[in-house]
Amino acid sequence: MNTVASPVALARFQDAFSRALLAPDAAPDEAIAGLVVQPAFAVYRNTVMKGCIDALQANFPSVARLVGEEWFRAAASVHAATALPTEASLLRYGDTFPGFLAGFAPAAELPYLADVARLDRFWTEAHAAADEEVLDLAAIAAVGPDQLADATLHPHAAARWAWFADAPIYTIWRRNREQSDDASEFEWRGEGALLTRPGDAVRWTALSAAGCRFLDACAKGEPVATALDAALETDAGLNPLPLLSALLETGAFGRLTVPPHELPERISR
């Protein structure tokens, strides 16, 4: 092919092309004026937007089921136009989508939507998290009760949890994630959720406010005794043992560390 026009610096071309993809109505830089007038420019516009919207729909299936495909894709296109993926793996696209939904005026009648999106996001994070063995009861049993109080339980790499004080987010999310036909009434109250990945599959379970508080403290590296104190502040009637065994059974923990000075003398020597 022969040169029939003077070359444009690559960076300027890419600035102009990127802008023209996302803002079809703006006047294009003259560097690409001859391109945006070609009908074929729409192929790139469509592919970029479709790629973003498809990825958001795949990553937020519960939100999409709640609001319907048409509404979802319209909202996703608004989000994508101002927040393209920041990395090339679309698996993780959408980290700012829950926040976007929280401030999206057409979603004002669905104040729980952003938190449902947060749980979809948790699923993605749990699915792609690093592999780690799950801490089991035997590992706990190997540590004496006194040492356990000073030990730290480290949440598993795939564990994600949150307490939602204002709405039954877990129930709303779960019914949509599981594509359940269950239309029975449920109580409108705060709910928490815990997502784990003990094997290949992501699992989910309801979690109390005290349970969420306990895991928050564990994630900060607090010893078990301190974490339990925090949980008891949230719920004075909490029975720690059933909570701990339920968390272990779900695969919430990956490691347990005991402070060195608490090791039995014969080991530390």
Add this chain to the structure above:
Amino acid sequence: MDLTAGLGLKPEHYEQAEACPAAGLWFEVHSENYLVDGGPRLRWLSAIRESHAISLHGVALSLAADAPPDAAHLRRLAALADRIEPALVSEHLAWSTWRGAYHPDLLPFPRTGEALARICSNISIAQDSLRRRIAIENPSHYLRIDTHEWGEIDFLAEIARRTGCGLLLDVNNVFVSAANLGFSAADYLDAFPGAPVLEIHLAGHSRDAALGERLLIDSHDAPVCAEVWALHERLVRRIGARPTLIERDDKLPAFETLLAERDRAHAVLAGSEAIAA
């Protein structure tokens, strides 16, 4: 030749893929779908790798952007390559990430001397980081760009000469581009340098009715068409057998349907071997 014709691997077909005993069969995945820290995806891929060769095909390294490839992306890709030990790592002559934003497409650019220098530098960075030779694929074209200083074949040949990289020749992309820009696909393939070609791609395309034109879209949502099969045979007759992939990303049919297409490509390659021998 060990590897003959391969198939693009989709999660829906993991189990059949792993168990499939077809001679010379290999699988290709989009690297970006496996750039995760852990979890089932990597385990599935590693399991299939036990029985079949895998090629890692990237769509997002953005080698034609006027910036070095994203270091974090390259690190993740290198870790994946170390884990999977792929038969080949490939990428496109295109850009997608620009100033921190990923545009999920293979975007065009004017083939200038400036672009050539930048792309060669980026390919060298990628090859050094991955510690392996990569192959670069010719993209599909939709736009007429009148500021090219290089023809595509010369540009690709020069990239291969300067960086030592290989080339991935997508016959369907040539067919689509030829129809959209008005050149002869057969002439293009006849002029393409054979020695650096490490892999061939075959796929289906479609027409975009919404654009109200005779524009062909490289949609990977249909069987390979008769014209592309004929071009593949013509190419293989000239340059010899190369691992050939059937790509399918959308409107996914049954595994057996894809395998039948793959077997057809296998027969073309095996036939050329017989002729050569």
